[in-house]
Amino acid sequence: MTSFVGEDGPTSSIRFTVNDRPISVAIRPDRNLLEVLRVELGLTGTKYGCGEGECGSCTVLLNGRATRSCQVAVGDLAGATVVTVEGLARDGRLTPVQQAFVEVGAFQCGFCTPGMVVAATALLRRSPHPADAEIRAAMDGNVCRCGGYGRILRAIRRAAEISALPPEARG
Amino acid sequence: MTLPRPRRPWDRTDPARRDYFEVLGEGLLAQLAGRPAGGGARGWSPPSGGAWVHVGPSGGIRAFTGKVEVGQGTRVALSLAVAEELRVPLARVDLVMGDTDLCPWDMGTFGSRSMPDAAPALQRVAAGAREALLDLAADKGIGPRDRLEAVDGAVTAPGRSGTVAYGALVTGERRIVAVDPAQPLTAASGWRVAGRPIADPRAEEVVTGRRTYTSDLRLPGMRYGAALHPPRMGSRLIRADLGAAASRPGVQVVHEDGFIGAVAASPREAHSAVAAIRAVWEETPEPGEAEIETFLRHHPASGDDWDTAERHEGDPVSALAAAPFTVQASYRTAYIAHTPLETRAAVAEWTGTRVTIWVGTQTPFRAREYVATALGIPLEDIRVIVPYTGAGFGGKHGGDVAAAAARLARAAGAPVELTYSREEEFRWGYFRPMAIIDLKAGADRDGHLAAWIFHNVNAGAAALLPPYRIPHQAVDNELSESPLAQGPYRSLAANTNNFARECAIDELAERAGIDPVEFRQRNLDDERLRVVLRRAAETAGWADWHREAGRGRGVAIGLEKGGRVATIATVTARDDRPVRVDRIVTVYEAGTIVHPENLRSQIEGAAVQALGGALFEAIHFDQGRIRNARLSEYRVPRFSDLPEIEAVLLDRPDIPSAGGGETPMIAVAPAIANALYEATGRRRRTLPLLEDDLMPPPTPTAGARRPTRPRAGGSSRGSPARSRGTRRASPR
Incomplete structure (x- = not known):
C-alpha cells in the first residue's frame, strides 16, 4: 500500500486503487486526481492539458468509465477503482487499442495519445463495433492539437477489428 | 537516457x-x-x-x-x-x-x-x-x-x-x-x-504512457515552481508584498533581478503561493479590439532582415488603371494561439556552478543564451536539453521558463520543475500576429494578371511574393508594435499572405469569368506548381463538380520554403446548420520524400490546424489583457470538425528535400474561404471566417485572473466526453 500526506490544510484519509494497487491518502479532499497521479504517485502518463476538463489529456478509467481526472476531487474517490494508461497493457502485451495506434501511426507529438487511448478503450468496451459517427461523438472531448484525428479514427476502427480476433491471432 | x-x-x-x-x-x-x-x-x-x-x-x-x-x-x-x-x-x-x-x-x-x-x-x-x-x-x-x-x-x-x-x-x-x-x-x-513506409521504433512508449516529456521528469528531491506574471505585457512592477506567500509552510519565495516566483512541494502549492503575492503594477493604456487596426497601421516597428521583403517591377499603378478586371480589398487575420497541448515546461538542476535545464523549446541554443544573460553566468556552465515536447507549432521559441526554473532551483538548492498552467500558456506565450493586407490587383481581357499591389501590415515576409507571372508589381510589408506578445507560428506569415493572395486571385478569376483553376494555370510559369495544381484538380474531381445551393468548393495554391502545394476544399453552409468543411484535398511536392507516412501525417494535421485558424480561432483582448485564455473559451478543432482529408504526395527524387511541416498548411484557409464564398455568395475577407460564438463577454475586472489550475471540487463523477455540437461557430 502506498500512503502519502499532502502538506497544506486539513486532510482526510481516503482509500482507493490505482492500476490494481491499493492507495491510501491523507490529503486535502479538494485536491484532484490528476495531481495525485502525477505528483504523488509519479504516474505521469496521464497528462495535464487544460485543467478544466476540456482537452481530455488527463482521461483515466474511473470505475470503468472514461473520466477527466483533473475534474475529480480526491475526496470523492473512496473505494474507487482507477486505471491509468500505464495500467492498460498486461504483462507487457499491448491492448488492441494500443496496438492499433502503433500500427496506424496515430500520433504526432504523442501528448494527447494516453488520453485518446484510454477514451477509446472505454468506448470499445461499451460499444465493440462503433460507427464513425459514434467514434467522433465519443472522442469529441479529446483534443489532438497536431490535428491527427483522421489517423486516430482509423486506429479506433482498427482496434475494433483486432478486438474481434481471437487473442492468439492479434499479433 | x-x-x-x-x-x-x-x-x-x-x-x-x-x-x-x-x-x-x-x-x-x-x-x-x-x-x-x-x-x-x-x-x-x-x-x-x-x-x-x-x-x-x-x-x-x-x-x-x-x-x-x-x-x-x-x-x-x-x-x-x-x-x-x-x-x-x-x-x-x-x-x-x-x-x-x-x-x-x-x-x-x-x-x-x-x-x-x-x-x-x-x-x-x-x-x-x-x-x-x-x-x-x-x-x-x-x-x-x-x-x-x-x-x-x-x-x-x-x-x-x-x-x-x-x-x-x-x-x-x-x-x-x-x-x-x-x-x-x-x-x-x-x-x-x-x-518508404516504416514504423516509429519508439511508438510503444507513446501508447503506454511511458514517454517522458519535460513536464513528466521527476528528479530526486525535485520541487515545483511557479512565476509571478504582470497583468499584461510591458507592465512595470511598482511594489510587491511577498509576506503572505513566504509565510506559507513549505513555500520559498524568490525575488531577484525583477523576477518573482515561488517553490513548493507541489505545482498547486507553488501556484497558490504566487497568487497570494500582492503586486502593484504600473500600466499604460493599450488598444482594444476596436482600435487595433488603426494602432497596427500607425505603430511601425523594426525587425530582423528576414522579416521584411519587397519587389517593385514595372508600373503597377498605371497597369491597374488600365486593367478591365480589378479587385481592391483589405484582408485581415486575427491573433491566434498555438495552443500546444503540453504547456511550457522546464526542469532545472544545479551541480556546483553548472546547471542542466530540460525544457520544451524549439530553440535550445537560444534558450542557453537567454539563461546566460538572465542569470549572468557563462554559456559553458549551462546545458539545455530538449526532451520530447508536446508540440510547438512555432510557439515555443525562447528560454523564459528555462531561466525561471534555473533561478528557482538555484535559490531552492534543489531541482525545480516549472510547468505553465493552460491560462499562463495563453497569457505568457505569444501569438501569431494580427495582420492587415491591402491589395489591389488587375487582370487583362485574356485573364492574365497585369498589376499587383500588395502591402501587408504586421504579417511578416514569408510567401509575400506572388508565385504568378505579373509584369507590374509593388509588393512590400511593414512590421508593427503590438499590444499583445507576437511571434513565429507554423509557416510564419505564409498563411496570412497566401490567404489574401489566393482569395484575391479567386475574386479576379470570377470577374474575368474564368474558372479558378484555369485562371491560376494561365498565370503560372512554375512547372512544378502547375503539376501540383493539375493533380489536385484531378483528385478532387474539379471538372465534375455540380453546383448545389448551400455547398461550395474552393481552390488555392502556394509556393513556400521550396515546397509546392495545392488544396481544394468543399464546404456545406446552410442557414439552419453550422458551416462544415466536408473535404480537403492537398497535393504536396517538396522534392525527395524521406519518410512518406510522416509527410502524409503532417499534411493531414496541417489541414486540421489550418481549418481552426480559417474558421474560428481568435484571441480576444481588451486593454492588453486576453479575454479568452482558457481552452473552454478558445475554440480549437475537434473530432466533430474533422473533414475527409486526402493527402497526395508527389515524389521528386531528383530534387533535394524541402521541409514538410509548414507549407502544406498555407493553401487551406484560402481554399476554405473560396469555397465558403461559393456556398454563401458572400465574400469574407477576415480570418477567422466565422463569428466566434465562444467569445466571452468583456471582463471589466482589474488584475489578471489567477491561474485556474486545478479547479477544485469539480464534478466528482467526472465528465465523460462531452458533445460539443452546440458550440460550433455559425456564419457571421
Missing part, C-alpha cells in the same frame, strides 16, 4: 579538443570537416557545418543534431537518413537531439529547415562514417578495400566468409575521422530504408 556532461559544450570547443570518447565511450567518431554541400541556408546551420556520428562497440549508432522533436516527426526522418547511409536498421540509430552540450549549434527548429539543412549534414557524415568503417576493415585484413561492402551493420567481403559487425570493428578504437563536406551520397533511387 541523458549522456554524461563533457568538460565543455562541444559546439564551443575546438573540434580537435572535444572529449568525445570520455562521454560516448570507445569507438569511431566521424565529423564533418566543414559545411555540407547542399545544406545550410542563410547561416541557419552551424558555421562549421558541424555534424558528428559515433559508432560504438555494441554496433549502435549515435548521431547528433541541434534540431528538436516537437511532433513533426523529424527524429525518425533524420534517423532514416543516418540509417540509410550507414546501412543499418532504423532501430540501431539513436539520434541525440537538442542537447546543447553534445549537439552541433543550431539556430532552432523552425522554418522547415530540418530536412533541407540537418538531413544533408547527417547524411554526409554518416556516409563518411561508413567509408571509414570500410577503411578500418581493410586495415584489419577483412579483405581488399575495393571489394568490401557495408551491409546491415557489418562489413562483408563478397565471396569470403568474412563478415565483421561494426561493433567488433570499432572495439578498442578511439578513432576520429574527418569527413569531406562533399562526401557523395547514396542516390534516392538506391535507398533501402528511407523513402
Whole structure:
C-alpha cells in the first residue's frame, strides 16, 4: 500500500486503487486526481492539458468509465477503482487499442495519445463495433492539437477489428 | 537516457579538443570537416557545418543534431537518413537531439529547415562514417578495400566468409575521422530504408504512457515552481508584498533581478503561493479590439532582415488603371494561439556552478543564451536539453521558463520543475500576429494578371511574393508594435499572405469569368506548381463538380520554403446548420520524400490546424489583457470538425528535400474561404471566417485572473466526453 500526506490544510484519509494497487491518502479532499497521479504517485502518463476538463489529456478509467481526472476531487474517490494508461497493457502485451495506434501511426507529438487511448478503450468496451459517427461523438472531448484525428479514427476502427480476433491471432 | 556532461559544450570547443570518447565511450567518431554541400541556408546551420556520428562497440549508432522533436516527426526522418547511409536498421540509430552540450549549434527548429539543412549534414557524415568503417576493415585484413561492402551493420567481403559487425570493428578504437563536406551520397533511387513506409521504433512508449516529456521528469528531491506574471505585457512592477506567500509552510519565495516566483512541494502549492503575492503594477493604456487596426497601421516597428521583403517591377499603378478586371480589398487575420497541448515546461538542476535545464523549446541554443544573460553566468556552465515536447507549432521559441526554473532551483538548492498552467500558456506565450493586407490587383481581357499591389501590415515576409507571372508589381510589408506578445507560428506569415493572395486571385478569376483553376494555370510559369495544381484538380474531381445551393468548393495554391502545394476544399453552409468543411484535398511536392507516412501525417494535421485558424480561432483582448485564455473559451478543432482529408504526395527524387511541416498548411484557409464564398455568395475577407460564438463577454475586472489550475471540487463523477455540437461557430 502506498500512503502519502499532502502538506497544506486539513486532510482526510481516503482509500482507493490505482492500476490494481491499493492507495491510501491523507490529503486535502479538494485536491484532484490528476495531481495525485502525477505528483504523488509519479504516474505521469496521464497528462495535464487544460485543467478544466476540456482537452481530455488527463482521461483515466474511473470505475470503468472514461473520466477527466483533473475534474475529480480526491475526496470523492473512496473505494474507487482507477486505471491509468500505464495500467492498460498486461504483462507487457499491448491492448488492441494500443496496438492499433502503433500500427496506424496515430500520433504526432504523442501528448494527447494516453488520453485518446484510454477514451477509446472505454468506448470499445461499451460499444465493440462503433460507427464513425459514434467514434467522433465519443472522442469529441479529446483534443489532438497536431490535428491527427483522421489517423486516430482509423486506429479506433482498427482496434475494433483486432478486438474481434481471437487473442492468439492479434499479433 | 541523458549522456554524461563533457568538460565543455562541444559546439564551443575546438573540434580537435572535444572529449568525445570520455562521454560516448570507445569507438569511431566521424565529423564533418566543414559545411555540407547542399545544406545550410542563410547561416541557419552551424558555421562549421558541424555534424558528428559515433559508432560504438555494441554496433549502435549515435548521431547528433541541434534540431528538436516537437511532433513533426523529424527524429525518425533524420534517423532514416543516418540509417540509410550507414546501412543499418532504423532501430540501431539513436539520434541525440537538442542537447546543447553534445549537439552541433543550431539556430532552432523552425522554418522547415530540418530536412533541407540537418538531413544533408547527417547524411554526409554518416556516409563518411561508413567509408571509414570500410577503411578500418581493410586495415584489419577483412579483405581488399575495393571489394568490401557495408551491409546491415557489418562489413562483408563478397565471396569470403568474412563478415565483421561494426561493433567488433570499432572495439578498442578511439578513432576520429574527418569527413569531406562533399562526401557523395547514396542516390534516392538506391535507398533501402528511407523513402518508404516504416514504423516509429519508439511508438510503444507513446501508447503506454511511458514517454517522458519535460513536464513528466521527476528528479530526486525535485520541487515545483511557479512565476509571478504582470497583468499584461510591458507592465512595470511598482511594489510587491511577498509576506503572505513566504509565510506559507513549505513555500520559498524568490525575488531577484525583477523576477518573482515561488517553490513548493507541489505545482498547486507553488501556484497558490504566487497568487497570494500582492503586486502593484504600473500600466499604460493599450488598444482594444476596436482600435487595433488603426494602432497596427500607425505603430511601425523594426525587425530582423528576414522579416521584411519587397519587389517593385514595372508600373503597377498605371497597369491597374488600365486593367478591365480589378479587385481592391483589405484582408485581415486575427491573433491566434498555438495552443500546444503540453504547456511550457522546464526542469532545472544545479551541480556546483553548472546547471542542466530540460525544457520544451524549439530553440535550445537560444534558450542557453537567454539563461546566460538572465542569470549572468557563462554559456559553458549551462546545458539545455530538449526532451520530447508536446508540440510547438512555432510557439515555443525562447528560454523564459528555462531561466525561471534555473533561478528557482538555484535559490531552492534543489531541482525545480516549472510547468505553465493552460491560462499562463495563453497569457505568457505569444501569438501569431494580427495582420492587415491591402491589395489591389488587375487582370487583362485574356485573364492574365497585369498589376499587383500588395502591402501587408504586421504579417511578416514569408510567401509575400506572388508565385504568378505579373509584369507590374509593388509588393512590400511593414512590421508593427503590438499590444499583445507576437511571434513565429507554423509557416510564419505564409498563411496570412497566401490567404489574401489566393482569395484575391479567386475574386479576379470570377470577374474575368474564368474558372479558378484555369485562371491560376494561365498565370503560372512554375512547372512544378502547375503539376501540383493539375493533380489536385484531378483528385478532387474539379471538372465534375455540380453546383448545389448551400455547398461550395474552393481552390488555392502556394509556393513556400521550396515546397509546392495545392488544396481544394468543399464546404456545406446552410442557414439552419453550422458551416462544415466536408473535404480537403492537398497535393504536396517538396522534392525527395524521406519518410512518406510522416509527410502524409503532417499534411493531414496541417489541414486540421489550418481549418481552426480559417474558421474560428481568435484571441480576444481588451486593454492588453486576453479575454479568452482558457481552452473552454478558445475554440480549437475537434473530432466533430474533422473533414475527409486526402493527402497526395508527389515524389521528386531528383530534387533535394524541402521541409514538410509548414507549407502544406498555407493553401487551406484560402481554399476554405473560396469555397465558403461559393456556398454563401458572400465574400469574407477576415480570418477567422466565422463569428466566434465562444467569445466571452468583456471582463471589466482589474488584475489578471489567477491561474485556474486545478479547479477544485469539480464534478466528482467526472465528465465523460462531452458533445460539443452546440458550440460550433455559425456564419457571421
